[in-house]
Amino acid sequence: MAQDEFSLIRQWTSRSNGQEGDGLTVGIGDDAAVFTPAHEMEVVACCDAMTETVHFLKETMKPADIGYKAVISNISDIAAMGGIARYALISIAVSPNWTKAEYEQIYDGIYEACEQYGVRVIGGDTVSSPVSLHLSVTVLGEVEKGRAIRRSQASAGQLVFVTGHVGSSAAGLDLLLNQERQEGEAGGQELIAAHQRPAAQINAGRLLQASEACGALNDVSDGLASELWEIAEASDVRIVVEVDHIPILEAARTYARQRGKDPLDWALYGGEDYQLVGTIEADSLADLSGRFAEQYIPFTVIGRVEAQGTAVVIAREGQRKVLPKAGFNHFGHVDGERR
Amino acid sequence: MAQDEFSLIRQWTSRSNGQEGDGLTVGIGDDAAVFTPAHEMEVVACCDAMTETVHFLKETMKPADIGYKAVISNISDIAAMGGIARYALISIAVSPNWTKAEYEQIYDGIYEACEQYGVRVIGGDTVSSPVSLHLSVTVLGEVEKGRAIRRSQASAGQLVFVTGHVGSSAAGLDLLLNQERQEGEAGGQELIAAHQRPAAQINAGRLLQASEACGALNDVSDGLASELWEIAEASDVRIVVEVDHIPILEAARTYARQRGKDPLDWALYGGEDYQLVGTIEADSLADLSGRFAEQYIPFTVIGRVEAQGTAVVIAREGQRKVLPKAGFNHFGHVDGERR
Structure with missing residues (x-):
């Protein structure tokens, strides 16, 4: 992917809903983002990746669906801890087999999911991939201190x-x-x-x-x-x-x-x-x-x-x-x- | 990569230094990790990815170097905010062109960098990639509230x-x-x-x-x-x-x-x-x-x-x-x- 296409992706990323305020001290665009969890809340962090041909095919998922689902699979992990999703970092490896329009649609899907769940995109990375598209998403959320729901707390009678x-x-x-x-x-x-x-x-x-x-x-x-x-x-x-x-x-x-x-x-x-x-x-x-x-x-x-x-x-x-x-x-x- | 090789990588990941305690409420192994930043600190978050042939070649970087450098590039972003690095999430897309021994060495490098900088691995994802190895790392750190160093604060006379x-x-x-x-x-x-x-x-x-x-x-x-x-x-x-x-x-x-x-x-x-x-x-x-x-x-x-x-x-x-x-x-x- 040529340099100007990279710039385009950076542009889509910076249309970000990651405005500062409401706990976010430094949004997208610096070396790193900075935020404070709300009072009495802890940070919940998870990371899920998807690779073309392994997790999706162009035949079964439209580009916007791919972006949408990559975010949802992470928000779902936050849900499974009893938490609220707050922020996302999007790492994408772009392959020459996809068009600019398709990449823009992937980002449409990413932002659609983020907006539906109140998640702000605060960072990420855009790199090249020689063959297959790869999308790795980190979602950060919050949960009440000491009250995340774990998978190890099932007990007899429940x-x-x-x-x-x-x-x-x-x-x-x-x-x-x-x-x-x-x-x-x-x-x-x-x-x-x-x-x-x-x-x-x-x-x-x-x-x-x-x-x-x-x-x-x-x-x-x-x-x-x-x-x-x-x-x-x-x-x-x-x-x-x-x-x-x-x-x-x-x-x-x-x-x-x-x-x-x-x-x-x-x-x-x-x-x-x-x-x-x-x-x-x-x-x-x-x-x-x-x-x-x-x-x-x-x-x-x-x-x-x-x-x-x-x-x-x-x-x-x-x-x-x-x-x-x-x-x-x-x-x-x-x-x-x-x- | 066969299922048993995936299990192996999960095993290396779970040799994790991500023990609970010292701010970490839920370590690696649940749907998500949970942590509390230290008193009066904010969370710093960044994400950097590396792709085979684009960011490294087998000829110029040993597998352990690749893992090491992927972590360092992220810790460096935390340093550039004036922060301390605390946690890492490792997302790896494994290609059939690499051996089990090479993947283990990549993890050796990841853990070596993490241990040198006091970073605990708290999560990640392991997926397949049809051709090229892809490594995406998220590092979470801490910085004193409101005192992250931004790139926008240069002023005349400095x-x-x-x-x-x-x-x-x-x-x-x-x-x-x-x-x-x-x-x-x-x-x-x-x-x-x-x-x-x-x-x-x-x-x-x-x-x-x-x-x-x-x-x-x-x-x-x-x-x-x-x-x-x-x-x-x-x-x-x-x-x-x-x-x-x-x-x-x-x-x-x-x-x-x-x-x-x-x-x-x-x-x-x-x-x-x-x-x-x-x-x-x-x-x-x-x-x-x-x-x-x-x-x-x-x-x-x-x-x-x-x-x-x-x-x-x-x-x-x-x-x-x-x-x-x-x-x-x-x-x-x-x-x-x-x-």
Whole structure:
């Protein structure tokens, strides 16, 4: 990419919403940004990267979607700590295979996500990449001192919940990769939107943080199975999930039937749903359900935490089975029947 | 890169020095890290990326050097704000063209730099890259509230200084790219070390911050000309630099003579020296020189700030000339004589 195109990206970056004030002492444009967290708040920091061909294809994600989702995946990590997202640093490696217009659209998506979640872009770096586009985002947020929600605090007797629906993003990706099915597919747009324009569950995280009833919390970036195992291992607990309670969109179920697939595979092993999964004190359920309902955030109890050992077990009609961390082998399928 | 190699990198990352305590509430391993800046300190945040073939070649940088330098370039940005570096987030896109041993060495270099500067690795991301290695580092630091040193505070009457020597890194790179000259080159190792293992000037930055006599400050990542122009533009001042006062290592001068090159080109347009360049109140010079001498940090006055307009001018024996932002065309060379 020529020098003038670099300048262009710097120009897009400096259209930044990173104005000083409201805790930000030095915004974008100096060697580093400087900010003060609000009174009685700590800083929450995370970093997530996306590479062309590995995390997205031009065929499945528009440039603005790529920028949008790279920011959302980070805001989602802040949500999973019970925090508020405040600032972003955007590191982009630009490849000669993309046009100036496409890069501008990536930044449109980045700023769209940032503005929706009140995040200011305070820095970053623009470098070249010989072949593939690479986008690495750091998001900094805030959470009340000593009250971040960790994944290691699940304990026996707590209930396991998930927000929203899971498997929608993987269903949407499947639909995008089978383009001939997209036209007129009932509910297809809902699934595609879940893949291209996921939401981060900041409001749900804040509600859980304020309740003081939340044990462990994760965001569903790698599929429900992986997230549940992370909680089970970090907390050293046995988690039992009622498979039939896992919330899956009707559109995903319908599309799965048409494809001869099991939508549970998408829910358990798909990922990129950016919903929150975690544990709550059993006696807080009525109160929390009410608060989630007031904010129109679907909130579903899918299991409970048992004391013994580190495991994730799925249950259906009294039958139990250890949930594999990866791959799939559910009830009702003979091993090797698929794949 | 296969799944088990990813696990290996996660393992190296988790050998992290990011233990909790001393302000760090949640270390590496959760969705995000959580920390509190020290009392009366603000957070300083920056992000710098490096791509294979663009920022380094396997021929000029060993894997450990790459990791080391990626961290140093960020710590240098914290130094240029007068801050202390505290935490790092490491985002790496791994390519199949590198071996497991090489990746481990990159992490060795990352941790070596972090340990030398008291920086704890608190997060990051490991993804695949189809072709080239990409490394993006975010460093978070601290500075006294409201007292970060900006590049926009230069004012007329101040003196312009630079720490250490400039042009050494570019001279070292030139030497590395002309391998046949390396053997027995007098001072060659000093230049190569400046390129492969640069230091970040945290101590110099802290000294300047404490003095309250520093106007503007930048680190020399892109060459002295570019940094001086950034200060001149941000502060709207005219900077006059005495060319013959720019500190260049004797080894660089000697090597330049052998190559028929002008070492000033390396100093003004080479970059990656990670020295600090800035302005100080004229009446603080004696005191500051003494403090730098006590810490054995070379400190050289190279010019002064004049009031009128935005410009960088170089002077030699009474002659003056506007310094080009890029490229080179110094005194004593007829245009077109070289290149």
